[in-house]
Amino acid sequence: MNAQNPDLPEHLSSLFSRADELAAQLDPPLSAVTDVPRPEHPRPQLHRPAWLTLNGPWAFEIDQGDSGRERGLLERRLDSEILVPFAPETAASGIGNRDYLEAVWYRRTVTVPADWEGLRPILHFEAVDHDATVWADGVEVARHRGGFTPFSADLSVVDGVGPGAEVEITVRARDPHGVPQARGKQSHDFTPTAANYHRTTGIWQSVWLEGVPADEIRSLRILPSLAGRSFALDVPLARTTAGTRLEVVASVPGGAEAARAQGRADLDRAPHHALAIPQDAVRGWGPGAPELYALSVRLLGADGAVLDEVRSYAGLRSTSLRDHEFRINGEKVFQRLVLDQGYWEESFMTSPTDGAITTDIRLALEAGFNGARLHQKVFEQRMLFWADLHGYLTWGEFGDWGVSGFGPTGDNQQPTAAFVGQWVEAVKRDLNHPSIIGWCPLNETHQVIHDRITQLDVVTQAMYDATKLADPTRPVLDTSGYSHRVRGADVYDSHSYEQDPERFRVEQSGLADGEPFANRRDLGPDEMPFADGAFSLPYAGQPYFVSEYGGIWWNRKEAEEAEEAARAGNNAAESWGYGERIRSEEELYTRFEGLTRVLLEDPLMFAYCYTQMTDVFQEKNGIVDFERGRKLDLARLRSVQEKTAAYEREA
Secondary structure (H helix, E strand, C coil): CCCCCCCCCHHHHHHHHHHHHHHHHHCCCCCCCCCCCCCCCCCCCCECCCEEECCEEEEEEECCCCCCCCCCCCCCCCCEEEEECCCCCCCCCCCCCCCCCCEEEEEEEEECCCCCCCCEEEEEECCEECEEEEEECCEEEEEEECCCCCEEEEHHHCCCCCCCCEEEEEEEEECCCCCCCCCCCECCCCCCCCCCECCCCEECCCEEEEEECCCCECCCEEEEECCCCEEEEECCECCCCCCCEEEEEEECCCCCEEEEEEEECCCCCCCEEEEECCHHHCCECECCECCCEEEEEEEECCCCCEEEEEEEEECECCEEEECCEEEECCECCCEEEEEECCCECCCECCCCCHHHHHHHHHHHHHCCCCEEEECCCCCCHHHHHHHHHHCCEEEEECCCCCCECCCCCCCCECCCCHHHHHHHHHHHHHCCCCCEEEEECEECCCCCCCCCCCHHHHHHHHHHHHHHHHCCCCCECCEECCCCCCCCCCCEEEECCCCCHHHHHHHHHHHHHCCCCCCCCCCCCCCCCCCCCCCCCCCCCCCEEEEEEECECCCHHHHHHHHHHHHCCCCCCCCECECCCCCCHHHHHHHHHHHHHHHHCCCCEEEEEEECCECECCECCCCECCCCCCCCCHHHHHHHHCCCCHHHHCC
């Protein structure tokens, strides 16, 4: 995974090698089928040995009018083939149709492994956009709404489906155009526009089959306590069986046992265990320090037989807030974040390979960033796995864009109740990853506060409250930039793409007086009665950061083409970034340093997030290009970011 780079600093070279070692010890074995895209286990934090990838060729048909059920698509042969897990809009899928796709259909015959005697075949979909219905041998077995989160279906409920049996799986995915829906960066327009990109419809993450016993460990909820040197584990079970016990073992990856706990599992619906780590075995996870514990959780019968066993891992780390401080493991770590859109030219939201994920993380680290805002999508679990293995900080976010313009001024955003359910699914899925150090349900919601409670107000508060209920251990930012609607939320922030460093310094200077820069829109009372034009509730003294800045427009090839076009009298630009396009790479370094120093030199600023990781289609403001080519000297960016932040110098 680690390409040789003689200019790589020793500490990063050691970190990358350590991540590869951890992967060898913690990553589940590949599927028995490996000659397909993405054969690795999609869920490294909860895995069993009996599993099989279903990625690869599936029968496929576009249902442009969403009339397929009436036209017999559930029964008849589909007219083409697609390569799963790539969306039909992508070249990687073999389809490459970028039109609006109201519905699409998939079909594949699956053989349940003959050696899965006593196991139920569970069909897993990591992500299908947007409304999915699944049939097995013509019997409906699952429905799911939401394009970013996983769902599953128990195939054993269908007559005749068991070890050695063949079962025909049919999937319909509906993706209606022109309705409020969580789309993330998918464009409403036919073509990518502004900061929105090509659409994604249907299956876009891995599909897999798992053999699961009747006495099933449904999930793990792992909450670390650094102060208590322990992990609190909740283990929901499929059923409560007399005489059963749970055994939890933590060990050094590839090494000795560190701790063990055992207790009854026949009283509680979700048995709770405290796993205490001895003082001499404490290994704290932190930025650049991916110290992890391998976990084994076994459900034992009354006779001591193993009824179910899952493998996982966990990191012992903490987050805490005080005044303007956001501490990690009790330390004031300045978060040098980069905005990661998670797109690739040939495969859009789907990482083309597992190695492509590590490439992005390592390029960011090489440029001096210690983490990322995972922006406007719920990234696949493999991304968080590799972030855990690199000690790479992340903020989990929902892809909430797609609900603007569906109401009059002052009621212009219409997030649906489904947002809350989908976000809870995301938090539940990702809760155990130590790399996630904060949650951000929404991004750049924009609605003036006035005298009426709106749908945006209700959904923002509900998503915030649901996050706090699901996870009491991490800070929550109600929305990144613009419309802060939760009074006294854990964190406050703003977005600013001011390109002049001196004006940027003046703009951000109010934090010292308790009046930081806040995104707002000024509307007069004639336009919006009972409104003062503010998007957000007032700042209440929380930890504060600028969670988007920079976005410097630069791509050498396009800049040269633009100069040539200008000489010919054509000033049209086919790409964009923030501010006027700079004229040289050297100018970028000067501007990057000037803007970044403003934030590094503010003792009340705990973090920043630079826009962005890569160029994406028409948006040319990445630290690398869309193909992950090195369009900039990453060492020069790193030298700016390695300067000690004023926040870190404080006691």
